[in-house]
Amino acid sequence: MTHRRPSCLTEEMTVLKTCARAAALAGLLLLAACGSGEGGGEAYDADGKCLRDTSAEAQGMPSEDRIFGWIADLTRFGNRRTGTVGGQKAAAYMKCRFEALGLEDVHYETATTWKWEATRSSLRVAGEAVDSTPTAFSFITADKPSVFSTGPGGLNAEIVDVGLGVPIVKDVKGKIVVFDLKFLVPTAALAPLMEFLWDPALTTLLDPSLSVLVANPFQTTYETAVQQVLNAGAAGFVGVLADYFNSNKYYNESYHTAVTIPGVWVAPKDGKRIRALMKAAGDKPTANLVMEGSREETQGRAVVGTLPGQSLDTILVTSHHDAAWNGAVEDGSGAASVIAQAQYFASKPAQERQKTLLFTTMDSHWTGYQVHKAFAKKYITDKLTPYNIVGNVTIEHIGKQGIKDADGNLAVTDQPEFRGIFENLGPSLKLTMINGLIKHDLRRTALLQAHLLCPTVGIPTDAFACVAGVPTASLIAGPNYLYDEADTLDKVAKDQLVPVNRFFAELVEAMDATPSALIGIPGISALPTAASLRE
Incomplete structure (x- = not known):
């Protein structure tokens, strides 16, 4: 294929x-x-x-x-x-x-x-559309090219909130899991490695945003959380970018975990909305997750x-x-x-x-x-x-x-x-x-x-x-x-x-x-x- x-x-x-x-x-x-x-x-x-190029600008x-x-x-x-x-x-x-x-x-x-590409993706929770972006390198066949699809109607299943997702104590087999992705390493964590810092205006210390204490999106809980989701038998997942600004356009690198189920990212504000929709829907809220695409050698x-x-x-x-x-x-x-x-x-x-x-x-x-x-x-x-x-x-x-x-x-x-x-x-x-x-x-x-x-x-x-x-x-x-x-x-x-x-x-x-x-x-x-x- x-x-x-x-x-x-x-x-x-x-x-x-x-x-x-x-x-x-x-x-x-x-x-x-x-x-x-x-x-x-x-x-x-x-x-x-x-x-x-022999122009003066090239010298x-x-x-x-x-x-x-x-x-x-x-x-x-x-x-x-x-x-x-x-x-x-x-x-x-x-x-x-x-x-x-x-x-x-x-x-x-x-x-x-590998080239991974999602050509179609969407999420609905309790019947309402939620803005999302496909999680890169998900829904693959490990070490093999593949064409993936959740089918004409998508994946319809109960949706369960597991918070941070470590450990998962709920029954999520065959269900769509919601978890919070956390960023792990703030700039301040590099302090033990620091040999010299050039910051004459002390902006790093006096920054009113305290950005040195805010973790960047490079190292995250993704591998640990998704491996827990996979081990528990979930059919799909929704990752809430809990530490991110309000965007779901997060393109993660290819991690070591072979993520064999479909997943999508949602912005922090939409994570809150999803949880409100789940609460309003009663004991067993449902979701529809659509993902189609391919993974091929390149x-x-x-x-x-x-x-x-x-x-x-x-x-x-x-x-x-x-x-x-x-x-x-x-x-x-x-x-x-x-x-x-x-x-x-x-x-x-x-x-x-x-x-x-x-x-x-x-x-x-x-x-x-x-x-x-x-x-x-x-x-x-x-x-x-x-x-x-x-x-x-x-x-x-x-x-x-x-x-x-x-x-x-x-x-x-x-x-x-x-x-x-x-x-x-x-x-x-x-x-x-x-x-x-x-x-x-x-x-x-x-x-x-x-x-x-x-x-x-x-x-x-x-x-x-x-x-x-x-x-x-x-x-x-x-x-x-x-x-x-x-x-x-x-x-x-x-x-x-x-x-x-x-x-x-x-x-x-x-x-x-x-x-x-x-x-x-x-x-x-x-x-x-x-x-x-x-x-």
């Missing part, structure tokens, strides 16, 4: 040539299909590569408007989930940017991952390009280009920052680089990180390429602060979201980062110690290289709109784009000048990782 969706990017070399030949015949139509027409009128050579550190323009381009592709047209366009766009800036050996690395992509140095000791600069929705902050800002770093270093004479620079952005961020894992295995663990990766920087989420207002709605301030740089670098590079935070006024930014996290549980960023044993500095922020369709261009902290990229460019230069063995702390960064111990 499932099938692989045809794509103009299925086989990179064949398709690039096909796109080039077809472009001569079909012009703009094909360019749109290959994801290039929306990026700004790129030109291609006979081999289908983007022509080199040195890009301007704020130029970086923001790349973010805007990415958001125009629509949702960039892996396997979608928007996701394919994003990968093609990143590849074109690398080529236009003169990076060498620009290509895709691929891995098989090809995930990493876009890779290099700037050779005098040695094959290599510094990796990375982020991800996919997104749950249109993703301006998550992670248009990160992908655009990788382009910014590529432009800055491509403008410098090659003889100034002691080490090779390897730039990459990836997808499968939402679908299980298969591309990240395959890349780490090939380039770091198994060392199947010439590159000896000795350092890594990862850049994500340059966004404004999001808070809940008094009515429970999303409000965005003009200051940057509190952010952390997880790092396990050596002492001289720690000092470089501290000086850089002050020099570039990266306010509300903390250095977070990751020496013990990297070889054990990892860090909550896309810095897969850290888990594979590479000394890393990884920027991350967790604004509350990060997994929501509300992550739009107005949420980008535009005034921070250049300072953040100058900070990381200087860090990469310092890594380049540091003996490879001293980028991390000898004897600590080289500890066997949790991943390697499992293999």
